[in-house]
Amino acid sequence: MATIEGENYKVEYNPDTATIAISGALRLGGLGEYAPIIEVLNAALDEHTNITLNMKQLEFLNSSGIAMLSKFVIEARNKETVDLTLCGSSDVPWQGKSLINLQRLMPKITLVVE
Amino acid sequence: MAETFGNYEDISQARTQNQEYLNLSFSPSSIPIKQRWRNNGLSADFLGDYFTTFFPKSENDPASLRRQSEIKNAVSYIANELLENAMKFSDERLNHPISIRLMLDKDRIIFSETNGVSREQADSFRTFINKVMSEDPNELYIQQLEENAMTDSSAGLGYLTMVNDYGAELAWYFEDVGDNGVAVTTEVKVAV
Numbered sequence: 001m002a003t004i005e006g007e008n009y010k011v012e013y014n015p016d017t018a019t020i021a022i023s024g025a026l027r028l029g030g031l032g033e034y035a036p037i038i039e040v041l042n043a044a045l046d047e048h049t050n051i052t053l054n055m056k057q058l059e060f061l062n063s064s065g066i067a068m069l070s071k072f073v074i075e076a077r078n079k080e081t082v083d084l085t086l087c088g089s090s091d092v093p094w095q096g097k098s099l100i101n102l103q104r105l106m107p108k109i110t111l112v113v114e
Numbered sequence: 115m116a117e118t119f120g121n122y123e124d125i126s127q128a129r130t131q132n133q134e135y136l137n138l139s140f141s142p143s144s145i146p147i148k149q150r151w152r153n154n155g156l157s158a159d160f161l162g163d164y165f166t167t168f169f170p171k172s173e174n175d176p177a178s179l180r181r182q183s184e185i186k187n188a189v190s191y192i193a194n195e196l197l198e199n200a201m202k203f204s205d206e207r208l209n210h211p212i213s214i215r216l217m218l219d220k221d222r223i224i225f226s227e228t229n230g231v232s233r234e235q236a237d238s239f240r241t242f243i244n245k246v247m248s249e250d251p252n253e254l255y256i257q258q259l260e261e262n263a264m265t266d267s268s269a270g271l272g273y274l275t276m277v278n279d280y281g282a283e284l285a286w287y288f289e290d291v292g293d294n295g296v297a298v299t300t301e302v303k304v305a306v
Contacts, residue, residue, distance in 0.1 A: 067268035093187035097279035
């Protein structure tokens with residue numbers, strides 16, 4: 001299990017289940033500051049073909065964070081062999097608005113918003 | 115010289131007695147940006163929380179709870195993006211304060227954020243604004259996500275998410291302030 005913990009957020013990657021869980025509020029300053037999280041996401045892409053990204057507990061994400069997610073989704077799409085499931089919550093307003101755009105980047109994403 | 119882009123309404127002066135305003139102002143050079151970054155989130159969350167007062171919820175009405183949570187999130191997201199941009203692009207040499215003002219209108223919330231930038235920065239921002247004004251925002255957004263992934267950047271994404279995901283209307287006001295500087299005001303209007 002790889003874990004990154006910041007002031008208000010946590011990223012946990014469980015290689016056994018190929019699941020990455022991101023929780024809290026992410027407002028880092030620019031994509032450069034997201035590099036450690038991008039590394040974890042890329043590690044999952046290198047090791048697995050069926051990956052789940054759980055964001056149910058991610059209350060806030062700034063636009064640089066959205067850029068990070070888009071980059072991850074585009075890389076998963078370009079690998080062609082990767083199946084990606086995004087889990088979100090309908091109780092978290094930004095997810096209802098913004099997650100759908102990721103499906104436009106990679107139509108075969110499985111989007112589960114409960 | 116001054117120029118406007120989009121339907122700029124200028125909320126810098128109160129128009130009637132009974133409108134709700136909230137102003138925050140920061141001096142650009144008093145604390146290094148790295149330490150100040152944390153304040154963006156704190157200020158944005160405060161603004162989001164504050165405005166929920168005007169959209170009361172009733173525990174028995176799930177729609178009112180959802181509406182309040184949507185408004186809080188929208189205010190917090192937009193204010194955070196405006197402040198992040200202001201902190202990133204303000205030119206400290208100009209010593210121009212960063213200010214954000216929120217006004218509650220009848221059926222909308224209006225944000226107005228001002229900061230000083232160099233003339234070069236104003237020129238490249240003008241190019242971006244013209245693109246946002248003339249192209250389909252939805253297409254431009256997806257195109258920008260693809261481009262950003264190639265170049266490891268998140269430039270312009272804040273404004274495009276405001277338009278696409280939050281249905282915001284954007285307008286700008288540029289005004290020369292001497293020392294080769296330009297005061298840029300970004301106005302964001304969201305229906306509530």
